[in-house]
Every structure is written in structure tokens, then in C-alpha cells.
Amino acid sequence: MDLFNVLTLTEITKRLEDTFISSLLPTETLPLNQALGRILADDLTAAEDVPHFSRSVVDGYAVRAKDTFGASESIPGFLSVVGAVEMGHPAAHAVRAGEAVYVPTGGALPEGADAVVMIEYTEPFGAGQIAVHRPSAPLENVMSKGDDITVGETVLRGGTRLRPQELGVLSALGVNSVTVFAPLQVSVLSTGDEIVPIHEKPAAGQIRDINSYTITGLVEAAGGRVRRASLVKDDFDALKAAVAEAITDSDLVLLSGGSSVGEKDYTQRVIQAFEDSEILAHGLAIKPGKPTVVARIGRVSVFGLPGQPASAMMIFKAVVEPLLQKLTGANALPMVSQATTNQEAALSPSLSTRSVLAAASSKIHAAPGRTTFQMVALEMRSGELFAVPVHGKSGMISLMSRADGYIQIEPAQEGILQNQTVQVILF
């Protein structure tokens, strides 16, 4: 048992990126209506202009702008109405000097017209004429062909998560299906002789399998797919067989339990029994979660998470989820200097993790030399937001449910003072 290969949060994050980040995931092509929330694999270039015809953005009359120059409330211009554009059809009439054509919002701009006068600034003047009370500038109230998106333009970068509005852009371009990164395949293995399935009544000394449910939920919430969530006895051969099966179809294997320095610590030995395996860290300078094992078998990342559900969850949020996010393709591509704001936002921790600032309701102690994660509940007190540490005995499952998020205290920080402003990363 190597007790000395304990890495800091910064070290393990770098180590994980160096080890796994080059292995981009396979991609898959999905119909647009199944792509919500998925990560676009490649840059997407517009194959056509949007709009593909010049159109009016108001209800009004398509005109030649210069015919309206000088028009005013007191001295209106007069134009002959020679037709009306129907929605969904090309303009049937061209606009020549002295003429106007009615056009509804979104209707096609007739040939010859270069502006639209809003209907509010016109009035009927008998015999197919209108009076125009205001001058129009060229292109006023017109969206020209390609104004929104120009053919050949890169509209979405690879690595972009597809929100409803990106589905809108793709549908405007007639993109029926998109190539996205395949979700990360994950195996969740709970180990421990004391663990029983949740439908069983545990005897004294036994507890139910909590980690299968919390860790599966965390993986799914992060966009991964759980291939299996199994319970494995603390037995070298049983665990080795379970891991051997998991690595055949998973990108990530999450073991929980069995990673503390105790009599029954098989995790490290099992991992080392595989060819081309490597222990990246046996222990992290993180509280809670110190006994975490981080390893690699081939190109599969393997974590031995603490057995205690709250500790396992914190390590997942702090170490596993950032890796999972990167491996699912988001931000995996190099930043380009013309990066869209969405990508910049995704790279900013304060935005991608959705955090709020709050005042610490009390002093919070930190573990010297370790990154301390403290779960907190948020409470509004007289209009001010407070982060209230959720304390309890180690291993309490109810703690997690009382927490709205957590704060991260760096190894160099001694702790948090009462009323100090802290950043709460929301669950």
C-alpha cells in the first residue's frame, strides 16, 4: 500500500487532463429533435443564407425609399398601391417609382422596393392611393437576405452544448440531424460486504446500497450514461471480474467503498492486476475524500470513491464531474481567438458551475494543506443570503439532502470567518 502518492486537487486535475483529455469520444448522428443538451462534435457552417429572401420586419408598405424623402405630417407623399404581398408567397408585384405594395411582417420584399413604411405612418387616400407621413431611409424595416446568418459563416463551434436556441439556429438552416459526441459510458460498482440491495431489510451491521443511487444520479445529471450499477462483494476475484466486465464497455468506472487504508482494501490491488494499468493517485489532499484512488486501465479512467455517500458525492463533484464534462466534448477543442461568448462563458468556472455569493453564517474550519469542501444550505435572512454549514457526524446521509451547494476552501486558506463572503457552488 503506497501511502505517499497523495495528490492535491490541482495536481490530480492536471494529471487527469494529461492522461485522458486527448481521447476524444466517439460521435453519433442524431435527429435534431433528440439533440437537446448534447455537445456538437464539429464546427457547423451555414449552407444557406438566413433569411434566404429579403423581408419586411413590420406590417406596412414596401416602397422605394427616395419616393418618401421629404414626406411629413403636414406635407405627405402620395403613392399608388399596386398590390399586396401574401405570407408564404414571393412578391407578385414589383415596386416602381411612385408605387407601394402592402407587405405583412415577415412578407417578401417586392423587387424594386428598398424600405418598408410602417402602416401607422400611412393612411388610405382613395382610388388606390396612400398618403405617407414620414420619410423612410433605405433598408428601413427590411431584413435583407443573409442579414441573420450568411452562407459559409461558422454558426456554431464544435464543443457547443445544444440549448433550445441552438436547435432554433439549426432548424432555420434546415439541419435535420447533427453529429454530437456520444455520451460517456459509465459503470458504477458499489463494494462492501456490509452493503445489501435497497429492497432488502438490512440486518444489524449491514446497510443499504446508497451509492449506486446517488452516483448514478450524479452521472446522469452530468450527461453520462450508466451502463450498470452493481453491488460487488469485497472479494478480490469478484471485484476483478466486475472491473474486467466494466472496462469492456465503459469510458469511466466508479467504484465506491473499499478505498480506505483498511484490511479489506482491494481496489488498488485489483486495478494493478490489469495490464496497462496505472495508479494516478492513491489518496487526494481533499477533505472529505482523502482515501480516493484515481487510476487508469488502458484508456478507461477508474476512480475508487470513498464508501461514505456524502464523501463520494463531493469527490464526484470536485474531481469526476469536471473530467466527465471535458470528456463529453464540451470545451475539449482548443479555444480559438474568435471564440463565441458562449464558449468563453463555459470556460469561466463562475458561470459553468452556477454559483452564488453568500455570507458565511458562522466560522468554517478548514483542513490545513488540503482542499476542504464544506456543504452548505442557503438561507435568506432579512433579505441577505447566508451560507449555513451543514454539519453532522461523518457518514450522515441526511446531510447531503439538506445542502444546496458547497464552498471550496483552498489549502492555503485557514478557514472562513463569520460573515465572510463565499462563493457557493450550487448542486
Next chain:
Amino acid sequence: MDLFNVLTLTEITKRLEDTFISSLLPTETLPLNQALGRILADDLTAAEDVPHFSRSVVDGYAVRAKDTFGASESIPGFLSVVGAVEMGHPAAHAVRAGEAVYVPTGGALPEGADAVVMIEYTEPFGAGQIAVHRPSAPLENVMSKGDDITVGETVLRGGTRLRPQELGVLSALGVNSVTVFAPLQVSVLSTGDEIVPIHEKPAAGQIRDINSYTITGLVEAAGGRVRRASLVKDDFDALKAAVAEAITDSDLVLLSGGSSVGEKDYTQRVIQAFEDSEILAHGLAIKPGKPTVVARIGRVSVFGLPGQPASAMMIFKAVVEPLLQKLTGANALPMVSQATTNQEAALSPSLSTRSVLAAASSKIHAAPGRTTFQMVALEMRSGELFAVPVHGKSGMISLMSRADGYIQIEPAQEGILQNQTVQVILF
């Protein structure tokens, strides 16, 4: 056409709550591993204690605390080791005066013991004895039966959204299946003679069906289920038939297009053609989105959203999504004085909507007397977060994709000054 029934955001929100909020959704019972993200229908009471046996939270020796009183580094206490607790089994040996039993973390506390001395504070002393170098207080390093969750305790309130940690609590209690609110059933109908399906090449004057995709995405992201997303011609009978079908199986019908005061505005007339229908608002004092129609047919809520995708999306976020969230059961139950912090958090707009504070990069104009929604992109400039208004011609689809969120300017506000701090509600 009633042009005067234009409601403010506050008025329509209240009107919607009064009209729909009493109609709680049907519930369904799901296996625990399918319940992530769903809303618990009823309060959940613990049917057993967690833990259901007293256990050690450290590796060490179970002792009678009073046998260690007075023990110190220089004058250790001596105890006879009479056995070891195995994980997953009840303690086989009781602890009597002068005795100790080895117990691993999570192991059952033997009868007679009331504390556990950490192994670090003991050393073997030959002949089955240990020396104890520190006194233990009663209950030290012990989690007693029911310490975490006590039988009869309300562990989760109805209306709670089930996160991974709530699945953990439920699995600890052996709750195999949970009763949650059924997802809201939604029909999405895009109307407009100019709209063609996205796989078709639109002719001049036509545009592709963007709203089906953006609105479906918004509904799914908010936890609703889209029963159908159909394209309907701007024809009274066709639209009436589509709405008649939709209300048979939907809680919410979202029409888009056809709600501006134009020649082809059928939405209101179609709604009024149904018995027990009511127009709650024809027009909202909101920019963008003024022409929105809000109505009721029986107990189904019906929205006529603007045809422009960006406007339709803003109205969805501002008016439809809050209703949808309430109707899905979250926060639908009356607050109790002992409300959990989670529920309080869910009721606080700043938390439930996940917003960030940023400085306005430029002056932002507001529409007098209306609630103005301005989409913004977030940009980090020299470490400070700026909200940059996303401007463009009305109806530009690319605007939505460039936005990270939006700011809400109240009717009484004249606008936002450059560098003023604004709350950006994230998409």
C-alpha cells in the same frame, strides 16, 4: 378584436396562478432509479431509523467510555481485547468492564460499549491487551441508531425535486419506488401559411419551422413532455381541429404565430369557439412579446406565443416556464413554517433561476410602462463580468444563440445605465 385586455407581467402571473394553480397534476409511481429530477408528490415519512443499529464512525476499539477516563500518554489505560466486529455482521462479543472489541468504520457497536477509541490512540500491549492513550467521552465516534434519520420523521416534503442526494436518502430508507407528479403534457402547434417543415427547402416568402424546435426544447428542459409538435396552416377550421385534438391529452397548449393584430389572427377566435373558454389576456405589457394571447379552454392553459422565435422564447421563459414549474408540483404545496431550506431556496427567484450579477456594458433602453426583457451575452473583461446586450433586427434567430441569459427591466425603470450592476438570469 379586444385591444384593451393587455395585462402586465405581475397581473398575468397572478391571473395564471388563480386560474390554474389549484389543479394539481396527476401523480405516478416510479422505481427509484427512474425518479431523478422528478417532483415528490407527498411528504415522505421515515419508516425506520437510519442507521438502524449503532455503529462506529472510525476504525478503533469499542469501549465503555468510563474505562478510559483518566487515560493519557504518560498513564495509559489497559483493556483486554475480547474480539473484533466484522463488517456486515452484528457484533459477536459484548464489551464488559475492562474490555475492548475492535470495530472498523461502519461496524456495529457491540453491546455494552458506548464509545470508540480511534486506533491511533491505542497500541497493542501483548497478551490480548491494548494501551489506551486518551480518554473517550460517552458516544464519542459513535453514530447511534436513528442519529441520521429517526423513524416517523418527515425526511422530504412534497414538492421537493429529487436530486441525487434525495435518491440517497430514499435508498437509505429502503424506498424502492416513489410517487411523483406526472410531467406536464404539452402540445406545440406552429401556425403560419409561410412556415414549412425543416427538411423542406423554403421558397421565397417561406421560412422553416423554427418554433417547433425551440419551444419543444424549452418544454423538455423545463421537465414537460411534448405530446406533439405540429405545423398548422393559418386556417380557422384546421387550427380549431388541431386545438381540439391537443386539449384532449394536454395540460398546456402552446401556439406560436398568428397572435399579432393582423389579418390572419385566428388564435383568439379559435379559442373562443370552444365551450368553457376564457381569454385571460390578449396582449401583455412585455417587450418583446406584446401580442401574446393567454387563455383557458376548460382546465387546459393555452398560450398564443409570438411567431418570432426570439420573442416566443422570451415569453416562454418569463410567463410559461414559471407556470409550468408551479404546475409540475414544485412549490405547489403551501409553505409550512418548518419548510426545509431547499424549499425556501426554490422559492427565492435568485436561486431557482440561477442568476449572476454583471455590469451592463452599455446603456440599455427600456419600453416605458412595459416589462422589458433584454437578452445579453456574458463577457469577462479584465476579470470583471459584463452583460453585453445582444442587439439585432427583430426576428433574427442568431440573436438567441449569442445570448447567455437575459435581464428584466421593470416597467417603472427608465432603463439601465452603463456599468450599472444587473442581475442576469441564465438560460
